[in-house]
Amino acid sequence: MSRRRIFVGLVTGWLLALSLLTAPVARAQTVTLALPVPATDDLAVVVETGSRLERDRRWAEALTYWEDAYRKHPDRADFQQKASLARAHYDVCRRYGDQSYLNSLNTLTERDALAIYDEVLLKVQSHYVHDPQWQRIVQSGLTNVQVAVTEAPFVARHLSATPVDRLAALQDDAAGMISSRRITDRRQAYDMVRSVATGLREKHGLSPQAVIFEFTSGAAAALDEYSGFLTGGQMDEVFSQIEGNFVGLGVELKTEPAGLLIVNVIPTGPGYQGGIRQGDRIVAVDSKTTADVSPDAMADMLRGAEGSVVNVAVRDPSGAERPLRLARRRVEVPSVDQVKMLDDQVGYFKLTSFQKTTSRDVDAALWKLHEQGMRQLIIDLRGNPGGLLKAAVDVADRFVYEGLIVATRGRSPREDFDHKGEVAGTWRMPLVILIDHDSASASEILAGAIRDHRRGAIVGEKSYGKGSVQGIFPLAVANVGIRLTTAKWYTPSGQAISGAGIKPDVEVQAALKPVVGGSATSEVADPILAAGLQACRAQIATQPVTRRP
Numbered sequence: 001m002s003r004r005r006i007f008v009g010l011v012t013g014w015l016l017a018l019s020l021l022t023a024p025v026a027r028a029q030t031v032t033l034a035l036p037v038p039a040t041d042d043l044a045v046v047v048e049t050g051s052r053l054e055r056d057r058r059w060a061e062a063l064t065y066w067e068d069a070y071r072k073h074p075d076r077a078d079f080q081q082k083a084s085l086a087r088a089h090y091d092v093c094r095r096y097g098d099q100s101y102l103n104s105l106n107t108l109t110e111r112d113a114l115a116i117y118d119e120v121l122l123k124v125q126s127h128y129v130h131d132p133q134w135q136r137i138v139q140s141g142l143t144n145v146q147v148a149v150t151e152a153p154f155v156a157r158h159l160s161a162t163p164v165d166r167l168a169a170l171q172d173d174a175a176g177m178i179s180s181r182r183i184t185d186r187r188q189a190y191d192m193v194r195s196v197a198t199g200l201r202e203k204h205g206l207s208p209q210a211v212i213f214e215f216t217s218g219a220a221a222a223l224d225e226y227s228g229f230l231t232g233g234q235m236d237e238v239f240s241q242i243e244g245n246f247v248g249l250g251v252e253l254k255t256e257p258a259g260l261l262i263v264n265v266i267p268t269g270p271g272y273q274g275g276i277r278q279g280d281r282i283v284a285v286d287s288k289t290t291a292d293v294s295p296d297a298m299a300d301m302l303r304g305a306e307g308s309v310v311n312v313a314v315r316d317p318s319g320a321e322r323p324l325r326l327a328r329r330r331v332e333v334p335s336v337d338q339v340k341m342l343d344d345q346v347g348y349f350k351l352t353s354f355q356k357t358t359s360r361d362v363d364a365a366l367w368k369l370h371e372q373g374m375r376q377l378i379i380d381l382r383g384n385p386g387g388l389l390k391a392a393v394d395v396a397d398r399f400v401y402e403g404l405i406v407a408t409r410g411r412s413p414r415e416d417f418d419h420k421g422e423v424a425g426t427w428r429m430p431l432v433i434l435i436d437h438d439s440a441s442a443s444e445i446l447a448g449a450i451r452d453h454r455r456g457a458i459v460g461e462k463s464y465g466k467g468s469v470q471g472i473f474p475l476a477v478a479n480v481g482i483r484l485t486t487a488k489w490y491t492p493s494g495q496a497i498s499g500a501g502i503k504p505d506v507e508v509q510a511a512l513k514p515v516v517g518g519s520a521t522s523e524v525a526d527p528i529l530a531a532g533l534q535a536c537r538a539q540i541a542t543q544p545v546t547r548r549p
Helices: 043-055 059-072 077-095 099-107 110-127 134-148 152-158 164-179 186-204 208-221 232-243 295-300 358-371 389-397 442-452 520-525 527-538
Strands: 228-230 245-248 251-256 259-265 281-285 309-315 321-327 329-332 336-341 346-351 376-380 404-409 417-420 431-435 457-460 468-474 481-490
Touching: 043 059, 043 077, 059 077, 077 134, 077 152, 077 208, 099 208, 099 232, 110 186, 110 208, 110 468, 110 481, 134 164, 134 186, 134 208, 152 208, 164 186, 186 208, 208 228, 208 481, 228 232, 232 245, 232 468, 251 295, 259 295, 336 358, 346 358, 346 527, 358 389, 376 527, 389 404, 389 442, 404 442, 431 442, 431 527, 442 457, 457 527
Parallel strands: 346 376, 376 431, 431 457
Antiparallel strands: 228 481, 245 329, 251 259, 259 281, 281 309, 309 321, 336 346, 404 417, 404 481, 468 481
8 A cells, every 4th residue: 555654844933834745644644555665676576566556546655656666776767757757646636636725726816826836936946945947847837737637637627528639639739838948047937837828728728727736736846855835725734733733533544445444543532532443444434435436535535624524434353334423623643652661760752743842742751751760761753754843953952961953054044054952951861762764854853963962872773864944835825835845954963864864873673563561572572662772771870860950
């Protein structure tokens, strides 16, 4: 199944709001899991597996598959191209399943759409980390238009009366309008898109707003894998993640052809309180099954306004089905979980994300463990996709005695900043950080600062390797926005971790899904935790657990 992880990116301040990586869905609501890239040197097997996903039009899965394939085979530029094309298909399908986006199409004029495109180009010119490649930006928009006319939701809305052969002609005409033009600046890009939108309306009757929005989305997608166009609904989800709450059922899902497998349930959410448990499967939403709509679309149907009701059919692992009627409501998503003592000296907590409440939540966890006799601490960052830059700096500041925590550098001097600790008190106990290949972004800032300051041991797998900072820029004309990479970040020693990740001091391969607890059986089931405990016990506490004034 396709793995569409959410990697929350980094934010340079509260004004620029928030950011995400990969699929724009709420982390605590849906996660789609992926087919692994075959562990084989036979590239023909890799290509055939990815091509099968494309033929089946399973674009979310194809996107993650080709991204993973390219990471494992960075010399294969064709894998990167396949990932970009899958992303274009996936984005079109997601946008046309997003009611907020459809509302924008219904209400905005051609002039409004052009204003949005112009503003996006201006944001790219002013804030993007690298010099914009205007030809590539326009070409990516053309690809989006050509992809859109192959997707049923787009065609049904804009070209339902157009014969199939005319759709191919539309693709050719759009390409012909651009092929001979050299585009070297923002104004030329704007003029070209306005001309293409006018031409396709006159020749094919295609809505210019629809064309311009495809070029807008393509402009963001052309930049890097972390930049992207955000619909109003996606913007709301981003803000909910950073605030640490969202409206929904409070479940985390794996989308599969057979339904929506429940990966995790937040105990305070309506899903758990209505009887949904980990391991259950949602097989119908408002009477729709995967025979009627795609699994991704079925997952999207679980979203809705606060107080609205959704009817689901849930099948438990034994095969028994039961109907549930659940009211969506706001669910608080904790950033700190499983606060506990693993023995009489070693405290533990899992940090699941970096959001506005994280530093407060970490403080509460530390004092709780201190009162229980903690003399050593394990912080578990496995699976943590990141979040707010400020939150990562604040948490590191709880443990780093003094000095640089992270440095950011961008094309614009206003993105250059050295983030140093500010909190007077520092927790001085021996420290171990657990990471894995899904620890990303803000997680890597914390792990990198602890490592570079020799403040503790890093245990586990090499981290993901996301060393860029994103900002979310709401646009003026409509409830849409753009996510832009604005800077790169560097550990205190000056290391850039993009693509390289944080290498642990003690490398351990995770054999099984982590199971955290205080018994010996937990250590056996979780080799990374076991190694972390061993590293903790090997450290000699030279001073009592306290905070430096």
